[in-house]
Amino acid sequence: MAATPTIDEAKLEEFMGRFVQDLGAAATAPLVVIGDKLGLYKAMADSAPVTPAELAERTGCRERYLREWLCQQAASGYVEYDPADGAFRLPPEQALALAHDDSPAFIPGAFQLMAAIVKDEPHITERFRSGEGFGWHEHDQDLFEGTERFFRPGYLANLTESWLPSLDGVVEKLVAGARVADIGCGHGASTILMAQAYPASTFVGTDYHEESVDAARRAAERAGVADRITFEVSSAKALAGGPYDLVCVFDALHDMGDPVGAARQVRSRLADDGTWMVVEPFAGDAIEDNLNPVGRVFYAGSTMLCTPASLSQEVGLALGAQAGEQRLAEVLHEGGFSRVRRAAETPFNLVLEVRP
Ligand SMILES: C[S@@+](CC[C@H](N)C(=O)[O-])C[C@H]1O[C@@H](n2cnc3c(N)ncnc32)[C@H](O)[C@@H]1O
Secondary structure (H helix, E strand, O other), X not given: OOOOOOOOHHHHHHHXXXXXXXXXXXXXXXXXXXXXXXXXXXXXXXXXXXXXXXXXXXXXXXXXXXXXXXXXXXXXXXXXXXOOOOEEEOOHHHHHXXXXXXXXXXXXXXXXXXXXXXXXXXXXXXXHHHOOOOXXXXXXXXXXXXXXXXXXHHHHHXXXXXXXXXXXXXXXXXXXXOEEEEEOOXXXXXXXXXXXXXXXXXXXXXXXXXXXXXXXXXXXXXXXOOOOEEEEEOOHHHOOOOOEEEEEEEOOHHHOOOHHHHXXXXXXXXXXXXXXXXXXXXXOOOHHHHOOXXXXXXXXXXXXXXXXXXXXXXXXXXXXXXXXXXXXXXXXXXXXXXXXXXXXXXXXXXXXXXXX
16 A cells, blocks of 8 residues: 655645635636626726726616625725725726727736636536547637637737738738738637738638638628638638738647648648748747746646647647647648748747748
8 A cells, every 4th residue: 555645734735825826816717707798897997996886887787796796806906995985996007908908918808718618618528538529619609709809919919010020021021912811810810900000912811610700701891901801711721822922820720630731731822932920829848848827828728729629620630739849840841841930939929930
Protein backbone atom coordinates (compact mmCIF):
# COMPACT_ATOMS: atom_id res chain seq x y z
CA MET A 1 0.00 0.00 0.00
CA ALA A 2 1.28 3.46 -0.88
CA ALA A 3 2.27 5.63 2.07
CA THR A 4 -0.18 8.43 2.89
CA PRO A 5 1.35 11.65 1.57
CA THR A 6 2.20 14.27 4.20
CA ILE A 7 0.06 17.39 3.92
CA ASP A 8 1.86 20.71 4.16
CA GLU A 9 -0.80 22.82 5.93
CA ALA A 10 0.66 26.12 4.71
CA LYS A 11 0.54 24.96 1.07
CA LEU A 12 -3.04 23.74 1.51
CA GLU A 13 -4.04 27.08 3.00
CA GLU A 14 -2.38 28.94 0.15
CA PHE A 15 -4.19 26.77 -2.40
CA MET A 16 -7.55 27.28 -0.68
CA GLY A 17 -6.94 31.03 -0.77
CA ARG A 18 -6.45 30.76 -4.49
CA PHE A 19 -9.56 28.66 -4.76
CA VAL A 20 -11.63 31.54 -3.30
CA GLN A 21 -10.22 33.84 -5.99
CA ASP A 22 -10.92 31.31 -8.73
CA LEU A 23 -14.44 30.54 -7.51
CA GLY A 24 -15.20 34.26 -7.32
CA ALA A 25 -13.95 34.74 -10.89
CA ALA A 26 -16.01 31.82 -12.18
CA ALA A 27 -19.11 33.02 -10.28
CA THR A 28 -18.69 36.52 -11.70
CA ALA A 29 -18.92 35.29 -15.31
CA PRO A 30 -22.74 35.00 -15.51
CA LEU A 31 -23.12 38.36 -13.77
CA VAL A 32 -20.97 40.07 -16.41
CA VAL A 33 -23.08 38.40 -19.11
CA ILE A 34 -26.24 39.73 -17.42
CA GLY A 35 -24.77 43.24 -17.07
CA ASP A 36 -23.82 43.17 -20.73
CA LYS A 37 -27.09 41.71 -22.06
CA LEU A 38 -29.31 44.07 -20.04
CA GLY A 39 -27.24 47.16 -20.79
CA LEU A 40 -26.43 47.74 -17.10
CA TYR A 41 -22.80 48.71 -17.74
CA LYS A 42 -23.84 51.02 -20.56
CA ALA A 43 -26.41 52.65 -18.26
CA MET A 44 -23.53 53.43 -15.84
CA ALA A 45 -21.02 54.42 -18.51
CA ASP A 46 -21.05 58.10 -17.47
CA SER A 47 -19.27 57.04 -14.23
CA ALA A 48 -21.75 59.06 -12.15
CA PRO A 49 -22.87 57.51 -8.83
CA VAL A 50 -26.17 55.65 -9.12
CA THR A 51 -28.41 53.93 -6.57
CA PRO A 52 -30.07 50.60 -7.37
CA ALA A 53 -33.41 52.42 -7.65
CA GLU A 54 -31.96 54.94 -10.12
CA LEU A 55 -30.40 52.16 -12.17
CA ALA A 56 -33.78 50.39 -12.17
CA GLU A 57 -35.37 53.53 -13.57
CA ARG A 58 -32.72 53.85 -16.27
CA THR A 59 -32.83 50.23 -17.41
CA GLY A 60 -36.36 49.03 -16.69
CA CYS A 61 -34.92 46.19 -14.57
CA ARG A 62 -36.05 45.32 -11.05
CA GLU A 63 -34.39 47.20 -8.20
CA ARG A 64 -34.04 44.18 -5.88
CA TYR A 65 -32.11 42.20 -8.50
CA LEU A 66 -29.96 45.19 -9.38
CA ARG A 67 -29.01 45.78 -5.74
CA GLU A 68 -27.69 42.24 -5.42
CA TRP A 69 -25.88 42.47 -8.76
CA LEU A 70 -24.30 45.82 -7.85
CA CYS A 71 -23.07 44.46 -4.50
CA GLN A 72 -21.40 41.52 -6.27
CA GLN A 73 -19.86 43.84 -8.84
CA ALA A 74 -18.53 46.05 -6.04
CA ALA A 75 -17.04 43.01 -4.28
CA SER A 76 -15.41 42.13 -7.62
CA GLY A 77 -13.87 45.59 -8.04
CA TYR A 78 -15.88 46.15 -11.22
CA VAL A 79 -17.90 49.01 -9.66
CA GLU A 80 -17.21 51.19 -6.62
CA TYR A 81 -19.52 51.59 -3.63
CA ASP A 82 -19.88 54.68 -1.44
CA PRO A 83 -21.57 53.86 1.89
CA ALA A 84 -22.15 57.60 2.50
CA ASP A 85 -24.92 57.77 -0.10
CA GLY A 86 -25.51 54.09 -0.89
CA ALA A 87 -24.55 54.72 -4.50
CA PHE A 88 -22.47 52.64 -6.93
CA ARG A 89 -20.24 53.97 -9.67
CA LEU A 90 -18.58 52.41 -12.72
CA PRO A 91 -15.12 54.04 -12.83
CA PRO A 92 -14.03 55.34 -16.27
CA GLU A 93 -11.43 52.57 -16.70
CA GLN A 94 -14.01 49.85 -16.00
CA ALA A 95 -16.47 51.69 -18.27
CA LEU A 96 -13.95 51.45 -21.10
CA ALA A 97 -13.61 47.71 -20.51
CA LEU A 98 -17.28 46.90 -19.83
CA ALA A 99 -19.51 49.46 -21.56
CA HIS A 100 -17.86 50.40 -24.84
CA ASP A 101 -18.01 47.73 -27.57
CA ASP A 102 -15.53 49.62 -29.72
CA SER A 103 -12.88 49.93 -27.03
CA PRO A 104 -9.74 47.83 -27.51
CA ALA A 105 -10.16 46.89 -23.83
CA PHE A 106 -13.75 45.58 -24.16
CA ILE A 107 -14.14 42.31 -22.21
CA PRO A 108 -17.78 41.13 -21.96
CA GLY A 109 -17.41 39.06 -25.16
CA ALA A 110 -14.86 36.90 -23.37
CA PHE A 111 -17.39 36.15 -20.62
CA GLN A 112 -20.11 35.45 -23.19
CA LEU A 113 -17.76 32.89 -24.76
CA MET A 114 -16.96 31.34 -21.37
CA ALA A 115 -20.67 31.09 -20.53
CA ALA A 116 -21.23 29.21 -23.80
CA ILE A 117 -18.44 26.79 -22.90
CA VAL A 118 -20.04 26.06 -19.53
CA LYS A 119 -23.39 25.33 -21.21
CA ASP A 120 -21.69 22.79 -23.50
CA GLU A 121 -19.81 20.99 -20.75
CA PRO A 122 -21.99 17.81 -20.80
CA HIS A 123 -21.15 17.26 -24.50
CA ILE A 124 -17.41 17.66 -23.96
CA THR A 125 -17.43 15.46 -20.88
CA GLU A 126 -18.97 12.72 -23.01
CA ARG A 127 -16.33 13.26 -25.75
CA PHE A 128 -13.57 12.60 -23.21
CA ARG A 129 -14.99 9.05 -23.00
CA SER A 130 -15.86 8.45 -26.64
CA GLY A 131 -12.92 10.30 -28.19
CA GLU A 132 -15.24 11.78 -30.81
CA GLY A 133 -15.01 15.39 -31.84
CA PHE A 134 -17.50 18.21 -31.29
CA GLY A 135 -17.79 20.64 -34.18
CA TRP A 136 -17.60 24.40 -33.83
CA HIS A 137 -21.10 24.60 -35.32
CA GLU A 138 -22.54 22.28 -32.65
CA HIS A 139 -21.90 24.71 -29.79
CA ASP A 140 -24.27 27.04 -27.97
CA GLN A 141 -25.23 30.12 -30.02
CA ASP A 142 -23.46 32.46 -27.60
CA LEU A 143 -20.13 31.03 -28.69
CA PHE A 144 -20.26 32.57 -32.15
CA GLU A 145 -21.12 36.11 -31.09
CA GLY A 146 -18.98 35.80 -27.94
CA THR A 147 -15.92 34.85 -30.00
CA GLU A 148 -16.38 37.81 -32.31
CA ARG A 149 -16.86 40.22 -29.43
CA PHE A 150 -13.88 38.74 -27.55
CA PHE A 151 -11.47 38.90 -30.50
CA ARG A 152 -12.61 42.09 -32.22
CA PRO A 153 -11.06 44.48 -29.64
CA GLY A 154 -7.67 42.86 -30.26
CA TYR A 155 -8.10 43.24 -34.03
CA LEU A 156 -9.19 46.86 -33.55
CA ALA A 157 -6.06 47.56 -31.52
CA ASN A 158 -3.55 45.65 -33.64
CA LEU A 159 -4.60 44.58 -37.10
CA THR A 160 -4.09 47.72 -39.18
CA GLU A 161 -1.89 49.42 -36.56
CA SER A 162 0.82 46.80 -36.21
CA TRP A 163 0.10 43.31 -37.62
CA LEU A 164 -0.34 44.21 -41.31
CA PRO A 165 2.51 46.77 -41.21
CA SER A 166 4.77 44.05 -39.78
CA LEU A 167 4.46 42.09 -43.05
CA ASP A 168 6.92 42.84 -45.82
CA GLY A 169 5.33 45.07 -48.51
CA VAL A 170 1.73 44.07 -47.75
CA VAL A 171 0.28 47.44 -46.71
CA GLU A 172 1.48 49.04 -49.97
CA LYS A 173 -0.37 46.35 -51.93
CA LEU A 174 -3.53 46.79 -49.82
CA VAL A 175 -3.51 50.54 -50.34
CA ALA A 176 -3.05 50.15 -54.10
CA GLY A 177 -5.73 47.45 -54.34
CA ALA A 178 -5.08 43.81 -53.50
CA ARG A 179 -7.04 40.56 -53.51
CA VAL A 180 -7.45 39.22 -49.97
CA ALA A 181 -8.93 36.04 -48.50
CA ASP A 182 -9.78 35.66 -44.80
CA ILE A 183 -10.27 31.95 -44.02
CA GLY A 184 -12.26 30.77 -41.01
CA CYS A 185 -13.56 34.33 -40.73
CA GLY A 186 -16.42 33.61 -38.30
CA HIS A 187 -18.55 36.75 -38.02
CA GLY A 188 -16.08 38.60 -40.23
CA ALA A 189 -14.73 41.14 -37.71
CA SER A 190 -11.21 41.00 -39.16
CA THR A 191 -12.42 41.04 -42.79
CA ILE A 192 -14.59 44.09 -42.17
CA LEU A 193 -11.84 46.02 -40.37
CA MET A 194 -9.46 45.42 -43.28
CA ALA A 195 -12.15 46.39 -45.83
CA GLN A 196 -12.75 49.65 -43.95
CA ALA A 197 -9.03 50.46 -43.88
CA TYR A 198 -8.24 49.53 -47.49
CA PRO A 199 -11.16 50.55 -49.75
CA ALA A 200 -9.26 49.84 -53.00
CA SER A 201 -8.86 46.14 -52.13
CA THR A 202 -11.38 43.33 -52.47
CA PHE A 203 -11.98 40.72 -49.78
CA VAL A 204 -13.35 37.18 -49.62
CA GLY A 205 -14.23 35.86 -46.18
CA THR A 206 -14.88 32.13 -45.87
CA ASP A 207 -16.00 29.85 -43.06
CA TYR A 208 -17.53 26.38 -43.03
CA HIS A 209 -20.20 27.54 -40.52
CA GLU A 210 -23.19 28.84 -42.48
CA GLU A 211 -24.76 30.81 -39.64
CA SER A 212 -21.50 32.67 -39.02
CA VAL A 213 -21.22 33.52 -42.70
CA ASP A 214 -24.78 34.91 -42.66
CA ALA A 215 -23.91 37.02 -39.60
CA ALA A 216 -20.74 38.25 -41.35
CA ARG A 217 -22.76 39.31 -44.40
CA ARG A 218 -25.16 41.30 -42.21
CA ALA A 219 -22.24 42.91 -40.36
CA ALA A 220 -20.61 43.96 -43.64
CA GLU A 221 -23.91 45.57 -44.73
CA ARG A 222 -24.13 47.46 -41.43
CA ALA A 223 -20.52 48.61 -41.74
CA GLY A 224 -21.10 49.84 -45.30
CA VAL A 225 -18.40 47.64 -46.86
CA ALA A 226 -20.56 44.97 -48.53
CA ASP A 227 -19.48 46.35 -51.92
CA ARG A 228 -15.92 45.10 -51.43
CA ILE A 229 -16.43 41.91 -49.39
CA THR A 230 -17.93 38.58 -50.42
CA PHE A 231 -18.60 36.07 -47.65
CA GLU A 232 -18.83 32.43 -48.66
CA VAL A 233 -19.58 29.16 -46.91
CA SER A 234 -16.53 27.05 -47.61
CA SER A 235 -14.13 24.75 -45.84
CA ALA A 236 -10.54 25.99 -45.84
CA LYS A 237 -9.52 23.08 -48.06
CA ALA A 238 -11.99 24.26 -50.71
CA LEU A 239 -10.76 27.86 -50.88
CA ALA A 240 -11.64 29.12 -54.34
CA GLY A 241 -10.68 32.20 -56.35
CA GLY A 242 -7.41 34.05 -56.36
CA PRO A 243 -4.61 34.38 -56.98
CA TYR A 244 -4.61 36.21 -53.66
CA ASP A 245 -2.02 38.81 -52.68
CA LEU A 246 -2.82 38.22 -49.03
CA VAL A 247 -4.46 35.30 -47.26
CA CYS A 248 -5.27 35.62 -43.55
CA VAL A 249 -6.31 33.09 -40.95
CA PHE A 250 -7.23 34.52 -37.58
CA ASP A 251 -7.28 32.07 -34.71
CA ALA A 252 -8.72 29.28 -36.83
CA LEU A 253 -5.84 27.17 -38.20
CA HIS A 254 -5.59 25.04 -35.06
CA ASP A 255 -9.41 24.51 -35.11
CA MET A 256 -9.19 22.77 -38.47
CA GLY A 257 -9.00 19.00 -38.77
CA ASP A 258 -6.49 19.17 -41.59
CA PRO A 259 -4.40 22.33 -41.30
CA VAL A 260 -1.77 20.82 -43.63
CA GLY A 261 -4.43 20.27 -46.30
CA ALA A 262 -5.64 23.84 -45.71
CA ALA A 263 -2.07 25.13 -46.11
CA ARG A 264 -1.69 23.26 -49.43
CA GLN A 265 -4.90 24.86 -50.67
CA VAL A 266 -3.74 28.33 -49.60
CA ARG A 267 -0.46 27.68 -51.42
CA SER A 268 -2.33 26.82 -54.62
CA ARG A 269 -4.45 29.98 -54.46
CA LEU A 270 -1.76 32.45 -53.34
CA ALA A 271 0.01 34.68 -55.86
CA ASP A 272 3.70 33.76 -56.31
CA ASP A 273 4.70 36.92 -54.43
CA GLY A 274 1.73 36.68 -52.06
CA THR A 275 1.78 36.53 -48.26
CA TRP A 276 -0.13 34.39 -45.81
CA MET A 277 -0.68 35.97 -42.40
CA VAL A 278 -1.33 33.33 -39.76
CA VAL A 279 -2.57 34.69 -36.44
CA GLU A 280 -2.68 32.11 -33.68
CA PRO A 281 -2.99 32.22 -29.90
CA PHE A 282 0.33 33.17 -28.33
CA ALA A 283 2.18 30.10 -27.07
CA GLY A 284 5.66 28.86 -26.34
CA ASP A 285 6.91 25.59 -27.80
CA ALA A 286 7.10 23.67 -24.51
CA ILE A 287 4.19 23.02 -22.17
CA GLU A 288 6.10 24.59 -19.31
CA ASP A 289 6.35 27.85 -21.29
CA ASN A 290 2.55 28.11 -21.28
CA LEU A 291 1.85 27.47 -17.63
CA ASN A 292 0.85 31.08 -16.96
CA PRO A 293 -2.42 33.09 -16.84
CA VAL A 294 -2.72 33.44 -20.63
CA GLY A 295 -1.89 29.76 -21.21
CA ARG A 296 -4.47 28.87 -18.56
CA VAL A 297 -7.22 30.60 -20.57
CA PHE A 298 -6.07 29.11 -23.87
CA TYR A 299 -5.65 25.54 -22.63
CA ALA A 300 -9.23 25.79 -21.28
CA GLY A 301 -10.52 27.04 -24.64
CA SER A 302 -8.47 24.38 -26.39
CA THR A 303 -9.93 21.57 -24.27
CA MET A 304 -13.53 22.74 -24.64
CA LEU A 305 -13.52 24.14 -28.18
CA CYS A 306 -10.45 23.86 -30.38
CA THR A 307 -9.36 20.26 -29.83
CA PRO A 308 -12.90 18.84 -30.14
CA ALA A 309 -13.48 21.03 -33.23
CA SER A 310 -10.39 19.67 -34.97
CA LEU A 311 -11.21 16.10 -33.95
CA SER A 312 -14.67 16.48 -35.52
CA GLN A 313 -13.16 17.04 -38.99
CA GLU A 314 -11.26 14.86 -41.44
CA VAL A 315 -7.68 13.99 -40.39
CA GLY A 316 -8.36 15.40 -36.89
CA LEU A 317 -4.81 16.60 -36.31
CA ALA A 318 -5.87 18.42 -33.12
CA LEU A 319 -3.01 20.91 -32.93
CA GLY A 320 -4.56 22.55 -29.89
CA ALA A 321 -4.64 26.28 -29.18
CA GLN A 322 -1.15 26.17 -27.63
CA ALA A 323 0.72 24.43 -30.43
CA GLY A 324 3.68 26.84 -30.34
CA GLU A 325 5.60 28.44 -33.16
CA GLN A 326 7.80 25.45 -33.95
CA ARG A 327 4.87 23.05 -34.39
CA LEU A 328 2.97 25.62 -36.46
CA ALA A 329 6.00 26.08 -38.69
CA GLU A 330 6.21 22.28 -39.24
CA VAL A 331 2.58 22.26 -40.40
CA LEU A 332 3.15 25.24 -42.69
CA HIS A 333 6.32 23.73 -44.18
CA GLU A 334 4.49 20.46 -44.78
CA GLY A 335 1.78 22.45 -46.54
CA GLY A 336 4.31 23.78 -49.07
CA PHE A 337 5.58 27.03 -47.54
CA SER A 338 9.30 27.46 -47.10
CA ARG A 339 9.48 30.80 -45.28
CA VAL A 340 7.85 31.24 -41.87
CA ARG A 341 8.78 34.28 -39.78
CA ARG A 342 7.39 35.69 -36.53
CA ALA A 343 6.24 39.13 -37.64
CA ALA A 344 4.53 40.42 -34.51
CA GLU A 345 3.18 39.36 -31.14
CA THR A 346 0.87 40.55 -28.39
CA PRO A 347 0.26 38.89 -25.01
CA PHE A 348 -2.59 36.94 -26.68
CA ASN A 349 -1.46 36.50 -30.30
CA LEU A 350 1.39 35.30 -32.41
CA VAL A 351 1.52 36.69 -35.96
CA LEU A 352 3.41 34.66 -38.55
CA GLU A 353 4.39 35.84 -42.01
CA VAL A 354 4.24 32.79 -44.25
CA ARG A 355 5.57 32.82 -47.80
CA PRO A 356 6.15 30.23 -50.54
C1 LIG B 1 -11.99 30.63 -33.03
S1 LIG B 1 -13.04 30.95 -34.39
C2 LIG B 1 -12.27 32.39 -35.11
C3 LIG B 1 -13.22 33.13 -36.01
C4 LIG B 1 -12.66 34.41 -36.64
N1 LIG B 1 -11.48 34.16 -37.45
C5 LIG B 1 -12.34 35.44 -35.59
O1 LIG B 1 -11.15 35.70 -35.37
O2 LIG B 1 -13.26 36.01 -34.98
C6 LIG B 1 -12.60 29.64 -35.52
C7 LIG B 1 -13.39 29.65 -36.80
O3 LIG B 1 -12.85 28.65 -37.68
C8 LIG B 1 -13.93 28.08 -38.41
N2 LIG B 1 -13.48 26.79 -38.94
C9 LIG B 1 -13.16 25.67 -38.26
N3 LIG B 1 -12.75 24.71 -39.10
C10 LIG B 1 -12.82 25.22 -40.36
C11 LIG B 1 -12.52 24.68 -41.64
N4 LIG B 1 -12.05 23.47 -41.80
N5 LIG B 1 -12.70 25.51 -42.71
C12 LIG B 1 -13.17 26.77 -42.55
N6 LIG B 1 -13.47 27.31 -41.36
C13 LIG B 1 -13.29 26.54 -40.26
C14 LIG B 1 -15.05 28.01 -37.40
O4 LIG B 1 -16.32 27.87 -37.99
C15 LIG B 1 -14.87 29.33 -36.64
O5 LIG B 1 -15.64 30.36 -37.22
